[in-house]
Amino acid sequence: MRNICFYFEIHQPVRLKRYRFFDIGQDHYYYDDFQTEDTIRYLTDNSYLPANQILAEMIRNTNGKFRCAFSISGVALEQLEQYAPEVIDSFKELAKTGSVEFLAETYPHSLASLYDMNEFEKQVKMHADKIESLFGKRPTVFRNSELIYSDKIGEIISKLGYKAILIEEAKQVMGWKSTNYIYSHPTQSKLKLLIRNFKLSDDIAFHFSNNSWHEYPLTSEKFISWITSLPAEDNLINLWMGYEALGVFQRRETGIFDFIKALPYHAMENQINFILPSEAAKKLESAGPINVSYPISWSGTGKDISSWNGNDLQQEALNKLYAVSERVRLCNDKPLQHDWLMLQATDHFRYMNHKDAFGSHYDTAYEAFMNYMNVLADFLERVAAQYPSNIENEELNELLKTILNQEITIEKLETELKKLKTRKAKNQEV
Amino acid sequence: MFGWEFPPHILGGLGTASYGLTRGMSLQPDMHITFVIPKPHGDEDQSFLKIIGACNVPIVWKENNWDYINQRIGFQMNPDEYFRLRNGIKYDFTRIYTNDLGCVDFSGRYPDNLIEEISNYEAVASVLAHQPDFDIIHSHDWLTYPAGVFAKQISGKPLVVHVHATDFDRSRGQVNPTVYGIEKRGLDAADHIITVSNLTRKIVIEKYFQNPKKVTTVHNAVEPLSHVDTFKKTARKEKIVTFLGRITMQKGPEYFVEAASRVLQKTKNVRFVMAGSGDMMQAMIDLVAKRKIADRFHFTGFLKGRQVHEMLAESDVYIMPSVSEPFGISPLEAMQIGTPTIISKQSGCAEILNHAIKTDYWDIDSMADAIFSIVEYPAMHKSLSELGLEEVNNIRWEDAGLKVRSIYDSLIK
Numbered sequence: 001m002r003n004i005c006f007y008f009e010i011h012q013p014v015r016l017k018r019y020r021f022f023d024i025g026q027d028h029y030y031y032d033d034f035q036t037e038d039t040i041r042y043l044t045d046n047s048y049l050p051a052n053q054i055l056a057e058m059i060r061n062t063n064g065k066f067r068c069a070f071s072i073s074g075v076a077l078e079q080l081e082q083y084a085p086e087v088i089d090s091f092k093e094l095a096k097t098g099s100v101e102f103l104a105e106t107y108p109h110s111l112a113s114l115y116d117m118n119e120f121e122k123q124v125k126m127h128a129d130k131i132e133s134l135f136g137k138r139p140t141v142f143r144n145s146e147l148i149y150s151d152k153i154g155e156i157i158s159k160l161g162y163k164a165i166l167i168e169e170a171k172q173v174m175g176w177k178s179t180n181y182i183y184s185h186p187t188q189s190k191l192k193l194l195i196r197n198f199k200l201s202d203d204i205a206f207h208f209s210n211n212s213w214h215e216y217p218l219t220s221e222k223f224i225s226w227i228t229s230l231p232a233e234d235n236l237i238n239l240w241m242g243y244e245a246l247g248v249f250q251r252r253e254t255g256i257f258d259f260i261k262a263l264p265y266h267a268m269e270n271q272i273n274f275i276l277p278s279e280a281a282k283k284l285e286s287a288g289p290i291n292v293s294y295p296i297s298w299s300g301t302g303k304d305i306s307s308w309n310g311n312d313l314q315q316e317a318l319n320k321l322y323a324v325s326e327r328v329r330l331c332n333d334k335p336l337q338h339d340w341l342m343l344q345a346t347d348h349f350r351y352m353n354h355k356d357a358f359g360s361h362y363d364t365a366y367e368a369f370m371n372y373m374n375v376l377a378d379f380l381e382r383v384a385a386q387y388p389s390n391i392e393n394e395e396l397n398e399l400l401k402t403i404l405n406q407e408i409t410i411e412k413l414e415t416e417l418k419k420l421k422t423r424k425a426k427n428q429e430v
Numbered sequence: 431m432f433g434w435e436f437p438p439h440i441l442g443g444l445g446t447a448s449y450g451l452t453r454g455m456s457l458q459p460d461m462h463i464t465f466v467i468p469k470p471h472g473d474e475d476q477s478f479l480k481i482i483g484a485c486n487v488p489i490v491w492k493e494n495n496w497d498y499i500n501q502r503i504g505f506q507m508n509p510d511e512y513f514r515l516r517n518g519i520k521y522d523f524t525r526i527y528t529n530d531l532g533c534v535d536f537s538g539r540y541p542d543n544l545i546e547e548i549s550n551y552e553a554v555a556s557v558l559a560h561q562p563d564f565d566i567i568h569s570h571d572w573l574t575y576p577a578g579v580f581a582k583q584i585s586g587k588p589l590v591v592h593v594h595a596t597d598f599d600r601s602r603g604q605v606n607p608t609v610y611g612i613e614k615r616g617l618d619a620a621d622h623i624i625t626v627s628n629l630t631r632k633i634v635i636e637k638y639f640q641n642p643k644k645v646t647t648v649h650n651a652v653e654p655l656s657h658v659d660t661f662k663k664t665a666r667k668e669k670i671v672t673f674l675g676r677i678t679m680q681k682g683p684e685y686f687v688e689a690a691s692r693v694l695q696k697t698k699n700v701r702f703v704m705a706g707s708g709d710m711m712q713a714m715i716d717l718v719a720k721r722k723i724a725d726r727f728h729f730t731g732f733l734k735g736r737q738v739h740e741m742l743a744e745s746d747v748y749i750m751p752s753v754s755e756p757f758g759i760s761p762l763e764a765m766q767i768g769t770p771t772i773i774s775k776q777s778g779c780a781e782i783l784n785h786a787i788k789t790d791y792w793d794i795d796s797m798a799d800a801i802f803s804i805v806e807y808p809a810m811h812k813s814l815s816e817l818g819l820e821e822v823n824n825i826r827w828e829d830a831g832l833k834v835r836s837i838y839d840s841l842i843k
Binding site for chain 1: 784798
């Protein structure tokens with residue numbers, strides 16, 4: 001039995017406003033709310049809402065046989081809650097059908113998995129909490145930001161209790177292996193690896209409306225026939241893409257919604273099932289382990305992480321940012337903690353790429369860097385203001401613990417004192 | 431080719447560009463270039479082209495013997511050539527004051543009687559136009575347009591006009607009608623117009639009403655810098671931000687001062703240098719005093735030759751806030767030495783540079799921001815310096831020469 005596994009990603013960074021160096025120390029609000037709202041509204045009206053509607057219809061019409069997964073970053077959820085709460089409601093409706101699964105990821109869509117494992121774990125938990133509170137179910141499958149993955153990341157994810165992780169078809173790790181099977185982690189054999197079918201996914205997400213493409217026009221029938229013509233043993237076709245593919249990258253006029261809507265019929269005609277990542281991990285047998293010693297991602301021709309940390313600008317920004325991660329975790333200043341998350345979104349670093357600044361609203365990588373660094377400079381000043389920077393982290397930790405312990409002891413002593421006083425008063429009465 | 435300047439004796443960017451372009455073109459084996467300038471000094475590099483001094487071309491017939499000619503101008507020109515050129519005199523120019531050889535004494539600079547020099551230069555062109563051995567006439571900048579036009583009328587050979595600047599750039603819009611007239615006539619008569627940037631191309635089309643089809647942009651390039659290693663940056667605690675060029679309205683020096691005063695409000699770790707001279711220098715010194723930043727702001731006066739590169743090498747940032755710059759070769763020179771540059775979007779070179787910060791000339795906030803970033807964030811300095819160097823090394827005159835060649839080919843066939 002062949003299975004199609006759909007998953008859609010939603011992530012939008014909170015846009016930084018134009019932040020000049022003379023704002024450093026003066027202005028602690030970093031975001032361009034107008035642009036952020038504008039983007040979210042545009043995506044909501046053109047993609048999220050109509051696409052949700054179509055998917056709900058498909059699930060209804062197929063009696064729940066059509067199934068798909070979503071991965072929505074915490075940052076995106078926050079923005080949706082603020083600017084387009086109807087999208088959240090619509091996702092809640094989808095969640096109720098039982099045919100939809102929400103995946104875990106890092107809350108701010110960050111690169112923490114490459115720079116700070118403690119931070120990474122914290123963000124994964126934070127995101128799972130958020131998903132559970134909104135949709136009522138804790139995720140069991142993990143997908144990292146930009147599908148970044150290495151053996152080390154897999155190990156941590158497995159220890160956090162996740163059953164499967166989604167990764168990219170990268171030549172350097174796949175070699176001759178087919179993407180259309182399920183694999184496993186070399187040491188944590190319980191952790192299953194699902195691999196994105198790069199070609200078929202991009203055919204929908206990027207080529208669909210390209211009329212110079214030799215396969216244009218793409219119909220559901222043709223698409224399904226490609227899948228049926230695959231070797232008989234291939235049992236899992238992973239079609240993963242940004243949710244914007246439906247309605248924005250491929251606009252409504254191109255017929256993308258009709259294409260998606262027709263897929264289940266043609267699939268079922270050919271005995272092809274739809275499956276959720278968690279079900280795939282449970283049902284399908286692993287075809288063997290895959291080793292990934294160096295991190296891979298779903299970006300660029302190299303499928304590596306150089307899109308975000310390949311040049312000096314990016315490295316400088318990332319190093320400066322993650323140098324204070326421990327310090328920030330020690331603080332309990334809420335706005336500071338929140339800014340900390342917002343500044344970690346991968347997009348900020350992607351904009352600093354000289355060659356491939358996907359989705360950037362800056363003219364050049366340098367502008368992106370300047371703006372980000374000015375914001376970061378202000379942020380670092382605020383972190384430094386929390387605790388003196390000449391104290392080492394460990395020392396600070398000890399001090400904080402002592403203070404905390406003192407508070408507890410004081411509390412204890414006070415209650416004791418109160419007790420004694422009342423007893424004394426009673427005694428006197430007697 | 432008709433030009434006005436040729437290294438080593440140059441007064442502005444025109445000479446540098448003329449040299450680079452001809453040198454790049456000379457790499458094509460079947461290209462023979464004769465370059466006419468008003469007054470050669472005899473120490474020009476003639477290894478790849480032939481230089482004719484207009485001051486050695488007779489425009490009035492005078493009888494002289496070979497030995498006398500040799501004694502007078504032999505160090506610059508073969509007397510045989512003098513006699514050959516003399517046969518080209520077909521018009522009566524006795525109204526023009528000439529010396530004992532029948533030649534005009536050009537100053538070769540930009541004197542007060544510039545318009546007269548331009549018309550004398552035109553007379554020289556008429557003599558040269560009667561020589562049989564050329565296929566194309568190429569005029570550099572407005573001073574030589576009349577010469578080019580006259581040569582075209584006489585010989586019927588195609589004329590290419592090379593616009594290095596227009597009067598709109600020099601005057602911030604307040605054009606001199608005489609100059610505009612000369613420019614307009616030259617552009618109208620040209621068979622093809624080459625501009626040094628799309629910015630200039632736009633001006634030529636919109637302000638001089640030229641057919642866009644006959645205007646092509648060929649961006650300038652930069653000669654590889656010899657002895658780059660001999661320029662050293664002295665280690666110092668403070669960073670140096672430099673403005674280098676004529677201190678005139680066109681170069682936007684006041685925006686630099688304003689940006690400097692913003693940066694100094696935030697950090698004291700920077701010194702600003704304004705190198706060069708010009709009619710706005712006094713005003714700038716006043717402005718610096720008024721902004722109370724004179725302790726951090728320095729004027730060097732006019733720099734030349736090696737001093738220019740030494741200054742660039744010592745700088746952490748080079749800035750060119752020009753209000754209107756047809757091309758602007760100096761940012762490329764700064765990048766060759768590895769100095770990060772900030773240029774205005776109103777500069778022609780902004781069209782071909784990626785690893786330089788571009789801001790609007792009036793946007794002093796953004797300019798100040800860029801200065802601050804380069805000075806404060808090492809990665810910014812490093813990237814701009816390394817990638818900028820790599821980029822500028824790929825901008826070669828040879829390629830510009832090929833583009834000019836294809837324009838020639840389209841005119842000749």
